[in-house]
Amino acid sequence: MIHKKILITIILIFFAAAAAYSIYKIQNCNRNYGEKSGNKVNSKIDHQTEKKNINDNANQLNIAEDRIFTGGDLKYNTQSIPVLYYHSIDYEKGNELRIPKEKFREEMKFLRDNGYTTLTMNEFYNFLAYNKPIPKKSVVITLDDGYEDNYENAFPILKEFGFKATIFIITGAIDNGKNILTSSQLREMEHYGIDIESHTVNHDKLDKLTYNEQLSTLKNSKNFLEKLLGKRVNYIAYPYGEWNGDTVKAVKAAGYKLAFTTASGWANKNEGLYTLSRVYISANHKMEEFKRRLTNEKYNISN
Ligand SMILES: [Zn+2]
Structure with missing residues (x-):
């Protein structure tokens, strides 16, 4: 009888220990799962970690927290999005790289009136690399070279519509030349939320340089901007x-985390994050052509 009681007690203790152990395992599993899947919005642990990371970065680098998009009308990174690229925003007869500010405003107004969201580079990167969802009608606005008219003409229009955009600047030209952005203009725009990113030091034709020469212009332009703006510079557009x-x-x-070419098309992660296509915008395009490029992913494939 006594033996039977002891046996039952031993069995009960064994089951209690087994149950406690499995509860511990399950909790541990969840914790690991949470940390690994850093971009899962519906995991409480993830979301807090993510928020903390964003806040840490924001404090460190003095940048605004990126928007988190929610709702039904979102797209994921298997899909492509248009990355528009401009140069100068000013009129010059016969120069298709220079777009009159009235025309630029009309294009921006079209984006606003048709419910487009302009993404920051970080938002675009998080979409491509971590599949963070973005609104279906998302677009990235980029301007190459860093002309002063980007400040004089484009910046007021971008502010008027509350738009984000990215300027890829030739760092060797800053404060040195006519019609190129100055340090203080760059700081002011960066402070507002325009991304200032690299376009090399001397508008270098990278494919004509040795590996070490490429590395040097890529690093030097990045370091220069990081010092000037007090933030990380993670993005680049290749000159030409x-x-x-x-x-x-x-x-x-x-x-760098992303790099852009001038190959014609909407950007897709399958191209590789360092060889992303863009959509060329010319002063010669009528509004219809602008809309076609913006709304038709296959705009560059002639039928
Ligand atoms: Zn350029």
Whole structure:
């Protein structure tokens, strides 16, 4: 009888221990799962970690917290999005790279009136790299080279519509030349929320340089802007859209997260994050052509 009681007690203790152990395992599993899937919005642990990381970065780098998009009308990174690229926003007869400000305003107004969301580079990167959802009607606005008219003409229009945009600047030209943005203009725009990113030091044709020369212009332009603006510079557009195999290795080694070419098309992660296509916008385009490029993913494939 006594033996039977002891046996039952032992069995009960064994089951209690087993139950406690499995509860511990399940909790631990959840914790690991949460940390690994950093972009799962519906995990409480993730969301808090994510918020904390964003806040830490924002404090460190003095940048605004990125928007988190919710709702039904979202798209995921298997889909492409248009990255528009401009140069100068000013009129010059016969120069298709220079778009009159009235025309630029009309295009921006079209985006606003048709419910487009302009993404920051970080938002675009998080979409491509971590599949963070973005609104279906998302667009990225980029301007190459860093002309002073980007400040004089484009900036007031971007502010008027509350738009985000990215300027890829030739860092060797800052404060040095006519019609190129100055340090204080760059700081003011960055403070507002325009991303200032690299376009190399001297508008270098990267594919004509050795690997080490490429690495040097990629690193130097990045460091220069990071010092000037007090933030991380993670994005670059290749001058003339030129690049080769060394370029992709060098941008990675220099610490960039995304790089843009001038290949024509909507950007998709399958192209590779260091060779993303863009949509060219010319002064010669009528409004219909602007709309076609913005709304038709296959605009560049002639039928
Ligand atoms: Zn350029």
